[in-house]
Amino acid sequence: MKFPNEDDLRRERTRFMTMIESLTDDEFENGTTLCDGWTPRDVLAHIVGTDKLSNYLKPSGMTISRGNAAMVRGSHELSRAELTAQGWAAAEKPSIDGRMMAWLYAGDCAMHHQDVLRGLGKPHDVPAESAAAIFREGKAWRYLNAKPMRNRVIPTTPGGEPWGRGPEVRGTTEALALWMAGRRGLESELEFR
Known part of the structure; x- marks a missing residue:
C-alpha cells in the first residue's frame, strides 16, 4: 500500500x-x-x-x-x-x-x-487511489471516535481491504469508509450479513 x-x-x-x-x-x-x-x-x-x-x-x-x-x-x-x-x-x-x-x-x-x-445527489465515481485514501480516513475516524469496530468490512471495489471482526458488512470501498466515519444514509448501499 x-x-x-x-x-x-x-x-x-x-x-x-x-x-x-x-x-x-x-x-x-x-x-x-x-x-x-x-x-x-x-x-x-x-x-x-x-x-x-x-x-x-x-x-x-x-x-x-x-x-x-x-x-x-x-x-x-x-x-x-x-x-x-x-x-x-x-x-x-x-x-x-x-x-x-x-x-x-x-x-x-x-x-x-x-x-x-x-x-447534492451528483454522480460520484471514485478513482481507485481516492477510494484508498477515503478508506484510510474511514478507519482513522473509527479510532478517533473511540468506537470499536464491531463488524468486518469487506470492500467490493478496489482501494480497501477487509478489516475488523464480527458480522460482515459489504459494499463499495467509499460507502464503507463513509459509513465507518459516521455518515448517515448509506445503509441501502451496504449488505449486512
Missing part, C-alpha cells in the same frame, strides 16, 4: 476544487452535504482551514470540532471568489503543515469530496 504524499494531497485538493467550481451559487451556499449542518461552502472552509494546524490550536482549545466550527464561522466573512481562491492556493501550494500532514489530509479531502457530491 502506497502512503499518501504531497502529490496525492495536491491531486485530491485539485479534484475537490474542480468540483467546487462546477457548483451553482445556490448549491455552493445552500446545498446539502453528508456533513451534518455543513453546506459545500462550509466543507471548502474546512479544507482551507486544515492547511494550517494553528487553526486547531488557538480557537479550539485543541479539539477538532471547535477548530472546525471556528474555520467555518470565519469563512462566512469571505465572498465565494475569495474562499475559492484560498482553496485553489491550498491545492496548488499546500502549506508546510499541509505537506507534513499529507498522509491524513489527502483522505480527508477525498472523503469530503464524496460528502458534497453525494449530498
